[in-house]
Amino acid sequence: MVLSIIIILSLLFLIFNYYISDNDFLAPSIVFILMFLVQSVMCLIATSYLNITFNMEVLIILLISYLIFTIFNVYNAVILKKTTNVVAGIKTATSRKLYFLPLSSSVSWIINGLSVLLIYSNYKFLQRLSNAYGGTRSLSEMISLYDRLTKFRPEVYRSLGVHRPFYYTALSLLVLAGSYLTIYILVNNFIVNKKINWLQMLTAVLLIIEMYFSGSRSPIFRVITFVAFLYYIFSIRNGLQHRERQKIFSKFLRWGIVLTIVFLSTLSLYGRSNSYSLFHYFFIYVGAPLWNLDTFIQTHSLPQMTQAFGEQTFIAFHNSFLRSGFLLDLPFVKANAAYGLGNVYTTFYQFLHDFGWLGLVPLVTIIVWYYSGSYRKILMTKNEPVIDFRLFVYAYLINDLIMLFFSNRFYETILQKNTIRLFIVAYLISSILFEQAIKIGPLKISFRKQR
Template sequence: MGYLFLTIIILTISAYYLNGKELIAPSFLFSVAFLVASFFALLNGEKWGYNLNNSTYFVIVLGILEFIIISYIIRIIFRTHPNGINKANTDHTVFINNRKLIYVEIIQFIFVFVIIWNVKKVTGQSDITKAVNMLNYSANGFIGMSYELPTYAKLMQNFNFAVGIFGEYLFIKELVENRKFKIIFFIEVLFALSGSILSGSRGGTLIAIVSLLVFYMLIQQKRIDWNPRKNLISILLVIIIAAIVLFLFKQTTTWVGRGEETRSSFDYISIYMGAEIKNLDLFINNGMFPIKTELFGQQTFVTIYDFLIKHLNYPAQTYNLVLPFQSVNGYGLGNVYTVFYPWLYDFGYSGILFLTLIMASISEIIYEISIKSSQNIAPYIRLFYGGTVAPCIVFSFFSNRFFEAMNIITIIVTIVIYWFINHFLVKEINKNE
């Protein structure tokens, strides 16, 4: 475990310098995510065991290395383009119609009450915390009962979260560029942070926190006076926010109706921050992969199949991910296995090679485009990178978030919302016209 941690330190440092010290470059985010996970795994080595299968070591290390190399190649291609990377956009000034945004926020508050009513209705629970817990357990296949919100309620959730991400970008932009704390934008930050709780999940809240930090760095990097030496401030900011989140994480179980957690805070956090590596090791030790099923890439492309089955009548049964709970030496380790688990499950070692290539390529391309983009109040591609792609990369140490986010309908709806809200809120644009 110690060798893994030391190796990932070297890879993370390499990614940092290869990316010009840009803290939100995909390969750096990917590396640092596994660095944190390996650190927690190392801290728990005495309980879980320090030894890792050599195959586990090489899967993680070579996966990270490939991600760095592919990202760097694509970066070089983009950075040598004649147009270059624009550091600041001074061609136009955009003004937000605050009155219209207030109207939108009133609608969002109404949506929240409608969603709460639906959560209680479909679960039959009058207590909202118990209701959201049952909804979450049903979604993850932990109980036999099937609870699902109606389509219009899901669309309301998508709308609130997408507009919340949009608001996060505006909030950070105003804070960084004008040193102003705009309440009207901060309300949207709260919508983004709290949205997923009504589904019994804390994942959306964590995504919203990561998005805030990514938007901060995106906007900082666009400034003419940006200098990599300022990264120390950003790193300290990330450490402080991460410490607060970890301190509060155990307490949030009651927010989603899961009851009081009896394990120590350290043990509880370790299950979410380091046990994934040990679980992956246990899976690799069993050696029973790839597992052939009727569906190609069943575990990797679960949301794509979910879309095909529900909306295009694909001839297959709806299914849940195969994520058995693990334990070692009497310690429960949960049921999360890193991004590499479903790839090994479906395709074996060759899956690591090809899917890392795909993930790194898509992530880096979107990142490079988002840097250049400067149209609209909040550029769609920048919102998509900060609100979807970057958080999925960060949580690669946890699960297959990247390919699970490839829900065609959700992506389309989100982009449409970004387009609508950008145009709806514009008060004035192009000061030179």
């Protein structure tokens, strides 16, 4: 009964927000509500073989979150209607076509060369790790070993004493920033002239190969959502007609189906096996987290005892800046003796774990405040022949909005030291390449030659 109400409620909020946002299917409220609607439908399908029941607490959590997203969405709609021009049915302040962004081929060659070096270094590192753990393995087995040790047995991983080369951290940060900027330019210029720069495309391919060695598909998925969001926004800024947005939505649906098939068919590349049906394996990722959240609420007192303020919610900050060494408290859940449900509980799990019900509204509001405010400003931004860094950051973080149905990705990402470093390095590179100056508030350092 509660599950049916969740589905109906999600559908009603989705339709209302879609109408309020002028049929903008990538408005933050639409993305958030849609993902939880998909979760709910997956749970409904899974009732054909699992005894799935929901309690009112999950319904209340979703209702509160939907209301917060909807309030900000209504505010955005009012502000956009008052302050911007209506261009092709989308409310945006764009007054001219998108600019072509030139990138020197020498810069691309440098990034690509460094990427190859990092891929080789990663491969040798995995070999050393495999040997230290007891013998040689295939590439997929080495990747799986690294993934298991770092996620579930970090103390064993540290005890092996296998490290990457001294230059790896700094170089990988530089390459990651340069590669994301290259992809930004690649998508921008494709929208402008419908041509692909294959040297820049090689940069994207090498980045994905490098991410493959990490053992996780999440970084690759982030690149995909980064590209998709930029494609949509650049199309709008280049004069996308209102009716053509539906064509982009159709493209995204097709891409989503293809990506789902690829996701399910590449397990062996990561050295993973699956004893379940393909549906249940997919359900563990999309569906089970919501049910796991309900199970957690019903079986635990809230909030849980922690060693530090926001230990689980702000774990990235504690471990990255304070070196606390906390581990995520994510026990695996089983539906019965035959079916496991994974160990993810949506983003709300950490909020309730650390702060109980009192933390729900402020923590969700912060998320909505960032995504709604930034999205509004992105739609209102005029085209300039430079990197729109607000758009760059938002396109990077759109993945965390999508993945809120899965885990606490937003706070884990923005409070991670490496994320902040990435944005700083990317900002410095883009400022030097396209503005020949670095601006920090009122301070401006110019690299242009004075005449």
